[in-house]
Amino acid sequence: MTPTLISAEPVLRDPNDGIAVLERTRTVAETFGIPLAVLAELTHRCPLQCPYCSNPVEMERANAELTTEEWTRVLTELAEIGVLQVHFSGGEPTARKDLVELVRHATQVGLYTNLITSAVLLTRDKLVDLADAGLCHVQISFQGSEPVLADRVGGFRNGHVKKLEVAQWVRELELPLTVNAVMHRQNIHQLRGMIDMAVELGADRIEVANVQYYGWALKNRAALMPTVEQLDEMTAVVDEAETRFKGIMEIDFVIPDYYATRPKKCMGGWGRQFFNITPSGKILPCHAAETITDLDFDSVRSNHSIAWIWQNSEAFNRYRGTGWMPEPCQSCEFKEQDYGGCRCQAFALTGNAANTDPACQLSPFHATIFKAAETEAAADQRRFIYRNFAGGTLEKDEPA
Amino acid sequence: MDGAAPRRLAVGPSSRPRLARHARLKFDETRERWVLLVPERVLAPDDIAVEILQLCDGLKTVDLLVEELAVKYAAPKDEIAADVIALLQDLADKGFVIGAKESVQ
Numbered sequence: 001m002t003p004t005l006i007s008a009e010p011v012l013r014d015p016n017d018g019i020a021v022l023e024r025t026r027t028v029a030e031t032f033g034i035p036l037a038v039l040a041e042l043t044h045r046c047p048l049q050c051p052y053c054s055n056p057v058e059m060e061r062a063n064a065e066l067t068t069e070e071w072t073r074v075l076t077e078l079a080e081i082g083v084l085q086v087h088f089s090g091g092e093p094t095a096r097k098d099l100v101e102l103v104r105h106a107t108q109v110g111l112y113t114n115l116i117t118s119a120v121l122l123t124r125d126k127l128v129d130l131a132d133a134g135l136c137h138v139q140i141s142f143q144g145s146e147p148v149l150a151d152r153v154g155g156f157r158n159g160h161v162k163k164l165e166v167a168q169w170v171r172e173l174e175l176p177l178t179v180n181a182v183m184h185r186q187n188i189h190q191l192r193g194m195i196d197m198a199v200e201l202g203a204d205r206i207e208v209a210n211v212q213y214y215g216w217a218l219k220n221r222a223a224l225m226p227t228v229e230q231l232d233e234m235t236a237v238v239d240e241a242e243t244r245f246k247g248i249m250e251i252d253f254v255i256p257d258y259y260a261t262r263p264k265k266c267m268g269g270w271g272r273q274f275f276n277i278t279p280s281g282k283i284l285p286c287h288a289a290e291t292i293t294d295l296d297f298d299s300v301r302s303n304h305s306i307a308w309i310w311q312n313s314e315a316f317n318r319y320r321g322t323g324w325m326p327e328p329c330q331s332c333e334f335k336e337q338d339y340g341g342c343r344c345q346a347f348a349l350t351g352n353a354a355n356t357d358p359a360c361q362l363s364p365f366h367a368t369i370f371k372a373a374e375t376e377a378a379a380d381q382r383r384f385i386y387r388n389f390a391g392g393t394l395e396k397d398e399p400a
Numbered sequence: 401m402d403g404a405a406p407r408r409l410a411v412g413p414s415s416r417p418r419l420a421r422h423a424r425l426k427f428d429e430t431r432e433r434w435v436l437l438v439p440e441r442v443l444a445p446d447d448i449a450v451e452i453l454q455l456c457d458g459l460k461t462v463d464l465l466v467e468e469l470a471v472k473y474a475a476p477k478d479e480i481a482a483d484v485i486a487l488l489q490d491l492a493d494k495g496f497v498i499g500a501k502e503s504v505q
Contacts, residue, residue, distance in 0.1 A: 112437040
């Protein structure tokens with residue numbers, strides 16, 4: 001009678017894709033299924049200016065954002081079509097005055113709620129309200145293990161200390177905490193300190209996530225790209241910490257795919273398990289999909305249902321499954337394991353979203369991008385272009 | 401703060417396990433199956449795992465719930481105990497199952 005648990009992760013790292021068991025019929029699961037989780041970007045407003053922000057360079061303004069009524073209708077619709085988890089993100093989701101109301105509504109319709117936050121706008125009272133509204137999990141991003149570097153990366157004074165304070169409130173309220181450690185060349189030396197900090201805070205989990213290079217991060221690639229030696233050092237630190245903190249804190253490690261030999265299974269495959277809703281209600285196959293300039297996206301403000309958009313939208317169907325793939329993907333034995341990697345990266349680096357992700361060593365572009373990464377990392381240019389609505393601002397002085 | 405000391409439940413015969421607040425077992429009407437919702441993951445427990453988790457009410461000891469299952473499945477208690485403890489310990493290590501004593505709510 002050995003019981004088993006099969007995991008289907010909204011953030012895919014596990015090659016054992018759990019979708020087949022989560023579908024009623026195998027035939028549907030093979031192409032795409034009922035979406036498991038949705039990233040709800042409530043706003044692009046954010047007090048931080050991180051140079052690797054995952055938001056598009058062209059951000060949506062406050063007056064374009066969905067209203068409370070529109071979001072509650074969307075949340076109800078998501079639950080009805082079988083979505084299980086909603087990640088409230090941004091920008092900074094706590095910049096929305098109706099966040100508590102949205103969490104309460106999501107809970108009422110049966111959604112599991114996760115808050116992805118920079119934490120700097122949270123008060124203890126607001127956190128209590130969110131917990132009472134049914135919030136299930138809090139994820140706080142950290143930019144370093146000590147304030148000088150962390151506040152420089154975030155472009156926000158006293159942010160680090162504030163984050164530590166909020167993380168303690170999260171644990172006092174018995175909410176599970178994930179520390180999100182975003183790693184790049186300028187903070188890798190603080191990784192050990194960040195892991196120890198997370199353990200001390202009582203975090204259940206730390207995500208050691210290397211920057212993924214789209215949008216803002218691509219603009220800042222020269223200031224962020226790690227060296228090969230740093231990547232080896234990170235791997236050693238993570239391995240050692242996994243052993244030391246087994247049963248205390250889980251560690252998830254996302255390597256930079258520029259240094260990989262095989263591409264990541266981006267989003268679990270285009271349009272297979274997840275989607276993203278932008279502040280103004282556009283439905284995207286992933287949060288970076290708007291960087292692919294020749295795709296059009298349907299909106300929750302259109303007269304189509306979300307289910308219709310998921311099943312029929314051209315943006316979803318163009319790279320769904322394996323039929324669209326060119327060589328070397330089409331005849332590749334791994335095509336149903338990685339689904340050809342990341343479309344946004346293929347577009348950004350080769351100009352054609354249908355090309356094999358250049359992170360794959362079988363891509364004709366692989367050697368070029370690896371070389372570019374190495375060269376940029378070695379040049380060690382450090383000034384950031386900070387993220388803002390004005391299209392970015394270059395850091396004033398070369399940092400020490 | 402908890403410091404670096406292990407704070408997970410060590411599952412034994414006298415533990416009284418229950419699901420943590422953030423581990424939600426629910427029947428998914430759309431997919432017509434049970435799911436266990438946890439941070440960043442959806443777990444798909446099989447029928448036996450679901451049965452075990454439904455018995456974890458924070459009142460029953462592991463010993464007692466093993467006995468119930470042994471009677472129901474007419475299987476040796478030792479064998480069932482090993483499977484039950486392995487499942488619960490795996491979930492406890494991830495913080496999804498806690499002991500009733502640790503419960504605050």
